[in-house]
Amino acid sequence: MSPLTGKRVAVITETDSDLLFCMKTLDPRLIVAKPSEALAIDWNAVDSIAILGGADAEPLLLPPPLRNRIERECAAGKRVFAEYTGSIGHVYFESPASTRYARLAVVSPDWLPDEPVGALIDDQCGERLRPHAFTCAPVKPLLSYAVAHAHDRMAPADLHEDAASQERALWFEAEGRLLVCAFRLANFVRARHAPHERVRKLIGFILNWLYGAETDLKPFPRSYRVASETRGNEPVTEADIRRTADRALLWIRRSGILLRDGADGAREGLGTEIDYTGRQRVSRYLRVDCIGELAFPFWLHGVLAGDEESRRISENLAAYVFDHYVNREPGPLYGMMRWTDQAWGVCYQDDAARAILPQLFRCFYEGTDNRLRECEDVLQFLIRTTGTDGTRPFRTDNNKLTAEELERLRSTPGNLPSAHYNAYYYAALCIAYRLTGRDEYRRTALAGLSTIMNAYPNTKREQSQTQELCRLILPLSWLYAVTGDELHLQWLYRVARDLQAFAHPCGAYLEWDDGYAAAMRHKAGAGESSLLCRNGDPVADLLYSNNWLAIGWMQAYFITGDSWFKERWTDTARFMAGAQIVSDNPVIDGAWARAFDVERNEVFGSPADAGWGPWAIESGWTVAEITSGLLMGLLESKLKPLHRAERFSSSSS
Helix, strand or coil: CCCCCCCCEEEEECCCCHHHHHHHHHCCCCEEECCCCHHHCCHHHCCEEEEECCCCCCCECCCHHHHHHHHHHHHCCCEEEEECECEECCEEECCCEECCCCEEEECCCCCCCCCCCCEEEECCCCEECCECHHHCCCCCCCEEEECCCCCCECCHHHCCHHHHHHCEEEEEEHHHCEEEECECCCCCCCCCCECHHHHHHHHHHHHHHHHCCCCCCCCCCCCCEECHHHHCCCCCCHHHHHHHHHHHHHHHHHCCCECHHHCCCECCEEEEEECCCCCEEEECCCEHHHHHHHHHHHHHHHHHHCCHHHHHHHHHHHHHHHHHCECCCCCCCCCCECCECCCCCEECHHHHHHHHHHHHHHHHHHCCCCCHHHHHHHHHHHHHCCCCCCCCCCCEEHHHCCHHHHHHHHHCCCCCCCHHHHHHHHHHHHHHHHHHCCHHHHHHHHHHHHHHHHHCCCCCCCCCHHHHHHHHHHHHHHHHHHHCCHHHHHHHHHHHHHHHHHECCCCCECCCCHHHCCCCECCCCCCCECCCCCCCCCEEECCCCHHHHHHHHHHHHHHHCCHHHHHHHHHHHHHHHHHCEECCCCCCCCCCCCEEECCCCEECCCCCCCCCCCCCEEHHHHHHHHHHHHHHHHCHHHHHHHHCCCCCCCCCC
């Protein structure tokens, strides 16, 4: 930032902050004082005043002597910016409230350069002070809070004037001399306010107003970048992919996710909530799917690098799954795979399948039967609770599995033609069939995938159409591997080709949903919710869609031998290498977050999902799946030949 001369600005604050850092860098003559010391300022030398409260635990309340002084200065014509201050001028506020699902919307036109009315800013999970409306000047706010089902901007027609006034967040008082900011803005960098360029303009507007002059805010502080900012659009190389995978494994180990090298399992990941200090919520659940999925990249890394430590971590994680999460009580529930350490009696078949798939792949590639019998136990329970159409209900709960309910589940159709809930279950069945020759596995997978493909493309979608297609690549590849049926190969190509309609030049696949038929489009905070707000939004989902593709494309290539699938893997690898987070913060460095705006090249998207918003980082679903797919491609020369031998030797007509 270029030093600024001209007006003298005094900052009153209890603590340091990102905004204060910007001002210090910009202005070598800046006056900074704590509220308890500020009366000693030479007020005759001050032209403008900034009160910054947003980096402290509580809203800043000015001592009455200081407040009287500041308000006299304001009345005399000096500009005052008051951020997260408990009371200023005539305005006072309700108690602080979370902004988890609310977003800042531009309400007034022509004040933020090139940003239209309705443009959105996310403060992630900040806090706001809702003003008592009767204390505010009757002026249109610059920013207001809105719960908007939109990606980047909401329609101006949805910004109702009364609501915008009631939910005001940034506005002028005292005939334009007082600028009130009713939300935590001071730590906009560490709290990862987004999108970056829009936030830069906001900070620029405030500082330009304070100084009465154009300020130079370049370069601008960032808490993270993504790797493509340094790589550019160069073709991805094996070295790039290897470096990306190594950094992801380092994230797993440095972030606190991995517990005692996997001997105590692993945490689910990071929640989307980021507070004003930059601290991100850790999801401490021990989910069987995440633990099992994490075993895969460490095993693959052990094979690629000859790394015994990675192999040991993989074995620790696999042991934690099979030793602690499989129900061993004799009876009809034997083999039931528990979901989490909290939801102990719940079984989701796709999550259970992804917990054992790394072990099944390891058995296949190493030619071993290590823990294969335990994988079969899990699959046998799932088959016993699968319907006659090969689909299983979205989950089962042990307390409801009476003898009558078990009989109903296996003797009636499941009526759930959904890749979201069943696809990886079928992939696991196909691999288990290849390993054991038990035709029950192949028949169940064939029945289920036939049900899905008979409904296709109108499957039962949860997040999006994109998600369903991404999730079908792996099971359809393996169905063809164990049947050799040309129809099943056609299914694979149909889904893979259809997915290209959502491809972006960066290598990602955008969220899309014909007819907006996906179920998870809830009101913000009311449940799980898709990132998709409108078809055409430039948002890629790395939790539910793109994350499955690195493994899916490479397995399709291994099985079919068609280089077109390897080209798709290369596109996905290029995108993942570019979208990986680069930061001095080890909690996020080397990971991928759920929502990625492919045009802005940053983490940004609708925060409507109650559990997994834009900044959610899932250790298994996202980081482990992506990393495994990247490493799998690097191991092509070792793994691909193992798919050729006796490809259809166990298949039947």
